[in-house]
Amino acid sequence: MSVIKPRFFPYGTKIHGTKLTQDCPTETMPEPSKVYISVSQHIGAPAIPVVNIGDKVKKGTLIAEASGAISANVYSSVSGTVSDICDIVNGLNQKQKHIVIENDFSGEQEFLPPLSDFEPQTLVDRIRLAGIVGLGGAGFPTAAKLTPKTQLDTLIINGAECEPYLTCDYRLMMERTQEIYKGIKYVARALKVSRIIIGIELNKPLAIKAFSEFSDLSVVALKKQYPMGSEKHLIYVCTGRKVPTGKMPFDVGCCVQNIKTVLAAFNAIENNAPLTEAYITVSGHGVKNPKNLKVALGTPFSELIEFCGGRTENANKIVAGGPMMGKALVNLNQYVRKTDSGLLCLNKTETSLDAPSNCINCGLCARKCPMRLMPMYIESFALAGNFKEAERYGAMNCVECGLCAYNCPARRALVQSISMAKAKIKEMKNGK
């Protein structure tokens, strides 16, 4: 089907970002000698470990089981012996239970039972069993997203990858086109929808070309305008529907899935393989050879950096995720999770380390905000401790895309204050 033009969206902005790894084919990184698999790689309740120290596991063995509807199974990504189950304070400063597996390099693999039919319910069950979560970064269990209360009519595939530096989705779209296409068809079947839209940013012409070959997909060539990968904005430019404040995409009949999520669904359905690997872009000017990698879950970040040639001298900021929304690490005890899509080593010239100065009321943050909020007011109310007023100015609608702070000439940490306000408002509501 032909390529469709997206609906005009006047907010958001072009960000000058470098994609260093656009032309690097996805490499498979050799398995590390030890993996540290977190039991909480998704939104919701942490999975409960079902193995004990000393147990032999294969690649694809269930090691932690979902505990409730909003949770996900976790599988071993290597074959070997469970050597430890312990709490580790990871690079994001969160204390999480990790299952440590010593690799025996035998390469033994365990598969899920083959599917008997391809009915929608069977497919959803398989996606749940395989432990698939939203791999775009949020980590919401996909099976829960595929069982909406009302019948949907549109499936939107998010191929925007609007963050600078990250290219792993783009490479996958080019290298695994057929598999992604089949994955999309399975997900559409599970949702019982026939209208499928895939949104790809205009700076990926080859990916747009690859997907415009399929007659039952509509490709929307998104403008290079951050944050087109945001769920609500993608829905708007693809269908013209606005997700009302405080509502979810299924309220407007849409379901948005990430490229990597549909690829994982394909693997689970056709290859009977649970989710044990992540596609991740290691990039930034602080790493010697930026690469797109396919890695086993639980691989330490330090080994990823080593595999890419190591850090350069002044690369003092390590970010899990993209430069706009990713989290800076406080230590290197960070291991690849399902939702990871980027690992950036940024040197001092790339990151801004300017101290904040007074807000000069230029209004740029409000003009650029894709959610049409007024970050300067939310920030000043948040810093003054007036969270009620911050909420009145719509703090809860913030998607934390980072555009306000990106554009701020006074270098104010707007995102930080707003997310603080969000946390406090949530606390206030729960307290009542």
Add this chain to the structure above:
Amino acid sequence: MENNLIYSSSPHVKTKRTTRSIMIDVCIALIPATVMGTIYFGAYALLLVALAVVAAVFGEYLYLLIMKKPFREITREFDFSSVVSGMLIGLTIGTNYPVYTPIFGSLFAVIVVKMLFGGTGKNVVNPAIAGRAFIFISFQWAVGAWLLPNIGSVYGETVATSATAVVDVSKGTVPALSALDMLLGTGMQGCIGETCKLALLAGGIYLAARKVINVIFPLIYIAVAGLTTTIIGGFDVALFLPAILSGGLIIGAIFMATDYTTTPNTRLGNVIYFIALGILTAVLRYATNMETVSFAILLMNLTVPLIDKFIIQKPFGYKKQIKSKGENK
């Protein structure tokens, strides 16, 4: 911290633009007007501007040093906004002003109007305009007769108009100077930087190209002021050009009214602000027979918090919540 890692909140990349770079852009945009002012009115004009700038910067340093901020830190955080204020004060007085006036004006602007309120971004009114108004009100007794520029009228006849040429306009008579003379500022009395409109427009184009100002808003201001004058003058179209090319309207529209701190934060708020400003300028000109751009801006500055209180952007997807949900399809 372990491994010397730097931790900070997202986003980790930012634009190159800072408060300082914006202010330096404004300084660059004011250079053509300063040069033309020097050519027209001689070295004394340049001296006045330089004194204003030096006094403004000195005022900021003095205040911060009294506040016990280390000298090095002040220099590191210096954002050039006081240079902009100083330049504007120097450019909006005439060469008939005594040499000490820009110094008092700048010190008042920077210390009282800006620093006492909390520094850059915290001032309620535009410091440069407040400084100018301070000079205007305090030193009226010391001001001599207005001087004509070194370059005469293009058409050969030098007409001694008033300082701003608006008096004639508000009385409904077109000044004797041609529009071209008014644009170039030749043969016309006036303030150092306000005279050559062409130089100001060049600066305005630079600022618009650098996206420091949104070109729409000064245009709204100038157009509304011109139209209102035309309407007050009994729909005399001949008044339009003299109205916009006389006095300090151009410098006010491009450099003063667009000051970030003292304009509303929303597009709609800005449209309201600049329309009201245009009307107010023209009406005040008519009522007082004086150049009123700076006083109009000062008055409108005070309404900005009010505009910002009532004009707020609605979050994306907000309207749908109020309307019925049947609209989705």
